[in-house]
Amino acid sequence: MNANPNVEHLLRTLAPRVLGTTARRFRDFGLAEDATQEALIAAAIQWPRDGVPASPLAWLVRAAHRRMIDILRTQEARSRREAVVAVAADAAAPEVDDEQRARNEDILGLLFMCIHPALSMSSAIALTLRAVGGLTTAEIASVFLVPESTMAQRISRAKATIRASGVPFTPLEPSRVPPLDAVLNVLYLIFNEGYTASTGSQLQRPDLTQEAIRIARLLRDALPASPDVSGLLALMLLTDARRNARTGPRGELVPLDEQDRSRWDRGRIEEGAALIELSLQRGRPGFYAVLAAIAAVHDQAPSTEATDWPQICALYDVLERIAPSPTVKLNRAVAIAMVRGPEHGLAILDALSDDRRLASHHRLPAVRAHFLAMRGDYPQAAEAFAHAATLTRSTPERDYLLLKAARLRGGST
Amino acid sequence: MKYILLMNTMQAGTQGLDWSEQALGDHIAYMIALNKDLSAAGQLVDAQGLTFPDQAKIVRAGADGRPITDGVFPETKEFLAGYWLIEVERPEQAYEIAARASAAPGPDGEPLRMPIEVRPLMDGPSAEA
Numbered sequence: 001m002n003a004n005p006n007v008e009h010l011l012r013t014l015a016p017r018v019l020g021t022t023a024r025r026f027r028d029f030g031l032a033e034d035a036t037q038e039a040l041i042a043a044a045i046q047w048p049r050d051g052v053p054a055s056p057l058a059w060l061v062r063a064a065h066r067r068m069i070d071i072l073r074t075q076e077a078r079s080r081r082e083a084v085v086a087v088a089a090d091a092a093a094p095e096v097d098d099e100q101r102a103r104n105e106d107i108l109g110l111l112f113m114c115i116h117p118a119l120s121m122s123s124a125i126a127l128t129l130r131a132v133g134g135l136t137t138a139e140i141a142s143v144f145l146v147p148e149s150t151m152a153q154r155i156s157r158a159k160a161t162i163r164a165s166g167v168p169f170t171p172l173e174p175s176r177v178p179p180l181d182a183v184l185n186v187l188y189l190i191f192n193e194g195y196t197a198s199t200g201s202q203l204q205r206p207d208l209t210q211e212a213i214r215i216a217r218l219l220r221d222a223l224p225a226s227p228d229v230s231g232l233l234a235l236m237l238l239t240d241a242r243r244n245a246r247t248g249p250r251g252e253l254v255p256l257d258e259q260d261r262s263r264w265d266r267g268r269i270e271e272g273a274a275l276i277e278l279s280l281q282r283g284r285p286g287f288y289a290v291l292a293a294i295a296a297v298h299d300q301a302p303s304t305e306a307t308d309w310p311q312i313c314a315l316y317d318v319l320e321r322i323a324p325s326p327t328v329k330l331n332r333a334v335a336i337a338m339v340r341g342p343e344h345g346l347a348i349l350d351a352l353s354d355d356r357r358l359a360s361h362h363r364l365p366a367v368r369a370h371f372l373a374m375r376g377d378y379p380q381a382a383e384a385f386a387h388a389a390t391l392t393r394s395t396p397e398r399d400y401l402l403l404k405a406a407r408l409r410g411g412s413t
Numbered sequence: 414m415k416y417i418l419l420m421n422t423m424q425a426g427t428q429g430l431d432w433s434e435q436a437l438g439d440h441i442a443y444m445i446a447l448n449k450d451l452s453a454a455g456q457l458v459d460a461q462g463l464t465f466p467d468q469a470k471i472v473r474a475g476a477d478g479r480p481i482t483d484g485v486f487p488e489t490k491e492f493l494a495g496y497w498l499i500e501v502e503r504p505e506q507a508y509e510i511a512a513r514a515s516a517a518p519g520p521d522g523e524p525l526r527m528p529i530e531v532r533p534l535m536d537g538p539s540a541e542a
Contacts, residue, residue: 145459250442251449386430390465398462399441406434 007047010056011040015134016218018060020106026068029113030159033131035071039063104222107132111219115183118165123158124186125193130155132218133211143193143208183219184232184288187212191236195243196394209240230279231289237272238295241265252403253396257304269299287323290315309338326358330367342374362391366401373408382408415458416507418497418514419530432520443517451499451510458498466492498534507531 018039023032039060053059114127122144129135129143141151194208216233223229245259276292279285285293294315301307316332329352337345349368358364369384385405392398429437451457469492471483485492497514501507511529519525 250438251445252438252441389430390467393464395462399437402429402432403434403437403441405430406432406437409431410434 007044007052010052011043011060012134014057014060015040016110016132017057017106018064019131020110021061021102022064022068023113024106024109025065026072029131029162030156031068031071032064033159035064035068036060038067107218108222111183111215113162115186116162116165117182118161119158121186121189123154123161124182125190126151126155127158128186128215129190129208129211132215135211180223180226180228184228187216187219188232188235188288190215191239195239209236209243212236213240225282227279227282227284227289228286230275231286231292234272234275234279235288235292235295237268237275238292238299241268241272241299253400255400256298261302264299269296272296273300285318287319290319290322294319307338309335313339326352326355326361327363329355330358330363334367334370337371337374342371345371345374360391362388362397362401364388365391369404378408382406414502414504414507415498415500415534415536416504417532417534418499418507418511419532420494420496420514420527421491421530422494422527436518436520436522439518439522444514447513447517448497451497456499456501456506456510458500460495460497462495463493504531504533507533 015036019032019036022036023029026032042063043056043060047053047056110132111128114131115124119127126140126144129140130137135143137152137155138148140155141148144151146154190208191212194210194212213233213236216229216236220226220229220233241264242256242259244265245261245263246254248254272292273296276289276296279289280293294312297308297311297315313332313335316328316335319328320332329348333345333348333352336348346368349364349371352358352364365384366388369381369388372378372381372384382405385401385408389398389401389405392401429440432440448457448460451460466485469485471485472480473483475481497510499507499510501510508531511531515526515529516524517527
């Protein structure tokens, strides 16, 4: 696309709707994507020259549909395509309704299609970023650190899988769509990928956290009553709020308890906290809502000491009931140690040390080291931090754990 | 031209497990700055650190093609700690970058001068006239 940022931004915003409408009417995702791409290219050339049309969305949809019919006509020899042309014939001159309903159906249709049950998780993520996020294949390739040709192949195989699965594109037919949980899980993975990479990775990656937030907002516009969708969006906002404080001046990881809280994004925190309050009022909180509530307690506290740890304990109790996991148990142990002292935390860890899922995980020795330091047992704490450093698979985390060990050996915390 | 820069370190000493906080912090900042500069110069293709060697396994195919795994043997004196994949115009540029990586500060603040293995990557066949 050319150097006109306004046109580029507009096209990027409209692209998923054009693709959604086209795929819905013609029931062929792969071809709809080709047609949409060509319509976007035409717009990127013509609009900066001739001016942006009065109704940009209608222009794009018309262009994509015209192109779609061209493509289908050239394939007329195939009888299946002929049938599709017949079905779609009356869609040739589409009317674009700007109703919220149409927008929602387009976005939901696209999301549920990208997260097709026949796809692997990595394919679903790639397709979501491509179709809903509007990232280029090269950008997605750089996210996954694979060559562009590999990613192009992965995306085209994903599209072929969807086509071959024989499920026509009927987005809102309940029996055919993957559960909302799967969609939320993919968005959460995209967010985490971006959030983790943003701290220490040496490479420039497209901003996946912002992308995940943008898609989660679209999903929330479409499903405003879903407490899980609101919970996930709130969790993303409340986590992303700390982003600037998470990296030190030399690029090193700064953990929550050492962050400069004045650098947290107040706007994000307020928006996330309001969302989570609304979501909790709607009844039984889900996994994301509880995580978001915990993040909100942290974000609203002036310091680690002044954090409402009993409240965090209570939230982890809820989380352990609805989504038990070793990680939840570990985090709950931290909250309990903050309320009742390190001995209580260490006792929980002893009970957890038999859990095979945690056996080679760095979080267990890291949390133990933290508790040992809390009770002033510095040499043992240093040893545990160093042990955790040998287990982690993240460079910024390893650097942090090594520094922590060195600091304790030097006699300070 | 693409080169891979392989950083081999000794089993003990350069892992940072017994360094002072100051030395560790300087070393980490040096490496982060190096990667940032390579990226800004458009020379960085990829850079990865590897986990400690106690997580490594040696794998061979058995007679039935199934994997036979072994731990890394303790007599291994050197191990690959990480690598840079860079794209530069001339081999001298690759050597300069390797020298800068080699000079990362060690436990006493002095340059480690660790050996960096510089290997050109194989290229595609040359274009047909």
